[in-house]
Amino acid sequence: MTEQFLTVTQLAEELGLTPRALRFYETKGLITPGRAGTTRIYTQRDRARLILILRGKRLGFSLQEIKSFLDLYNVDGTQHKQMKALLQSLRERIANLEDQRQAIDQTLAELRRAEQEAEARLAGPVR
Structure with a gap:
């Protein structure tokens, strides 16, 4: 089977980049395309890595965290270490987002109370 x-243009268009x-991802060491003369050429492995990079970004991970996950592929062929690290990071991200949601809910409640007070004052008798 041939690879x-x-x-660059084909892959960018396919992934909406x-x-x-x-x-940029190449300079950060996240992908390492081959070369055909001066032209960068990307393999299906590069494409798969980019899909994982984009997914990681959507989930809120930093490029350094994403690179760490991807680098574990090279260290552990069973992907056990990678999955443990990913699971820990996912749990931490979930906890952080839950904390943020709680803070947002509190802020919204305070803003709604202040809004109601302001409306009540405006609706009250004029002095």
């Missing part, structure tokens, strides 16, 4: 290669974004 299918993608150019800009070529500049792909080069």
